[in-house]
Amino acid sequence: MSMFHASQVSASSAKSTTPATASLMRWVVIATLPGVLAMTYYFGLGVLSNIALATIMGALLEAGMLRLRNRPIAPALTDTSALLTGVLLGASLPPASPWWLIGVGMIAAVVIAKQLYGGLGHNPFNPAMAGYALLLVSFPTYMTLWAPPQPLISDTLWAQILGTLPTSQLDALSGATPLDAFKHKAEGLSAEQFWLSAPLPEQTLAAWYSISLAWLAGGVLLLFKRIISWHIPIALLGSLVALATLFHLLDPNCFASPLFHLLTGAALFGAFFIATDPVSAATSQRGKLLYGMGIGVLIIVIRNLGGYPDAVAFAVLLMNLCVPLIDLYTVPRPQGHSKGAPGALR
């Protein structure tokens, strides 16, 4: 029986290690701040309304589900994992999404993907991405309405959130994300011609670049605080850049540059905040590398060859599916066992 615990003695310890679970989650929430603030700066208060609605609903749904499951509510709420799911899903949705859209997403995330599988630590899929994927396939109109950069408070903010804005007006508001625009450019148009045609509203590229870099800043904070290990983000981004480069070299007109892939979509957000969710990721270090690489490869494959302009959610969920298999094949060889000795695979 160990009487010592890192979280209790770390104050006096020279080299402190991991903090407690609740504090881990809080640090991840803190690390989302740069990204969330950058998004708010470019896309207005609709981003914050998304997050506020998602976190409140997340907490209520979590409490309700715990009650139904006869589990203590307080400890589960204070571990702030539901809060984190809310922040992540809220930041993924188009700004100023209607409340019911967020509600459906959070039900899918917290009730179905998390609590029905047994709560924190038992969910095979990343809850936020499960919610996002459900919304993307069920409500494509709303999910692809990503308005161009706009002032902090837009005229239609309230109507949008309350869901009272007619669809015809919604279309007028929406713009394309850079990934979307490039994917659906006219056939035969070379990349150079495409960019010369000014396909995106002003500031759009700058906005996406800044937001991606802000997510990167938050991710570096997490790495620095040792909240996450480097394995998944580095493997993910490395394989993403490598495969994107390969495609780009094959046909630069058809496939965007690796930098474009890295900075204009959810790649950095996904690499640091989504794929690193420990519950649904692979466990061993070798497994984490494989898992990260798989996500990076899938993102590029879906973006370049598939039907969706961005693909972080599907890539993460598909790799979540592979986790049991990865874990099975990456059990490390314990000390004292010789190479080739019968291991976990028998």
Add this chain to the structure above:
Amino acid sequence: MLHPFDFPGGIYPPERKDRSTLSPLRRAPLPSQVILPLCQHSGRPATPCVARGDHVRVGSLIAKRDGLISADVHATVSGTVGHVDSDAIHIDSDGQDTRQYLPPLDWRTTDAPTLLMRLDESGVVGLGGAGFPTHIKARVIEWHAIDTLVINAAECEPYITADDLTLRNYPNDVLEGAQLIAALCGAQQIIIGIEDNKPEAIAALEHTLPDSQPARVTLAVIPTRYPSGSERQLIKKLLNRTVPSQGLPADVGVLCHNPGTLLAALYAVRDGQPLVERMVTLTGEAITQPGNYWVRLGTSIETLLSHAGLDNARLSRVILGGPMMGTSLETLNTPVKKTTNCLIAATPDELPPAPVESPCIRCGACESVCPAQLLPQQLHWYARAQDDDKLTSHHLFDCIECGACSYVCPSHIPLVDDYRDAKRRLRYQQIEAAKAEHAKHRFEFRQARLAREEAEKQARRQARLAHNKPTDGNASNESTSAPPADLRSLRIAQTAAKAAVRKAEKVLARAAQQEPQQPHEDLETLLATAQENLKAADFQLAQARESAKAPTAEDTP
């Protein structure tokens, strides 16, 4: 200094060793009563050989070892034997402290069997914690080739400083004890593995090192990191040899001893002093005079701690051993044993109770600190689910229970407790499965014992007949009929029986060293059977020799 080879994982818990290293080594007062448990070592409990009212002196044998893996127990005070039960022997001290030691021996001029017998009859066991009988470990040369003796002075657990103080105060004696053991096991070199947080002990060793003869002694100072004092990890670090899973250090030519054990071995040989006292670290915020004390075995922990200034108002719990691997004592009314290395009287602030456990979030922090390269969180899931196949295939039994995973777990899951429970359950299943086999072995042992008794009777009768030979010619005529070929086959049988005993000893010693905390009853039975067979063969051979001699004796006059 050797180049340190690394082992994976490890943690850096606060050391808290200052409390017990700042004061000099002291001697605890002579207790007025001692309680000597019959099982202070791994293996079977010893069998009492004294009765209530017997007078004993310090060093008198009071319980004899039973079976191979067991150890003698000696009186640690002079006085009168009180209560004797199946667990312990109580002795009331007469305060005289008169001694009954064995004759001193010079190990350099004494033969190995005598030295081994001395270690055996001195009750010396490993003082690091497992309490494995030292004489069995010293017999390793019969089974394995050893080239290196490692002195495990890493003492990586927080709080404990007994080895540190041992080395500071008795560097010469520890090295002399190491030379003795090295000579017994045939090791050509001795390596002292010590963490760099013990500068004074290192200085003392550096001072005495050059004079140590005949094996070459090397001092290897390694960085402080828990659990570098674990046998496997230390051997990896010092020699870059990996002890195979389910194997022993001896499999890679290494024998590991703790400094305290080497000191006890030397005293047993050089001074004839059986193991009657040991060094114990008394520490924790709840005592006013922390430090290291020489303590007579059997002293009550309560008495000992109050001597060190125990403040009951501030005490939250007493921990036996270190904070990583030790256990909380349920009662203080328990004696100091051969394996008691440290007592921590902790205040609530110092070692707070474990926080409430929350669900595993599979963060993998445990995996990155595991020195055995296991997947602690997978084991945790499988242990809770009692998925025994998965536990085995994820190498549960390679876990050294160091507690590094529990230490870093952000969800405060008592992982090691789970693993211990799972191991216990699996072992129980194995024992249950082997019960029929054990019953068969016990029957075979009984048969062997009856055969031996019969052979003994025969031999005695033969000897009597031989003695009465001149008056009874017929009997000797009968015995001359035994052909010489029979004698040879009996000799072969006796050699085979000897080999069987050696093999049984090897198997048992090995199993017991791998799992010192487990009973190995079945193997003890097998060994006892082999020994009975050997005795029977001895008697038969002696009897045949007697009768073979008989005709010549008749012819001579």
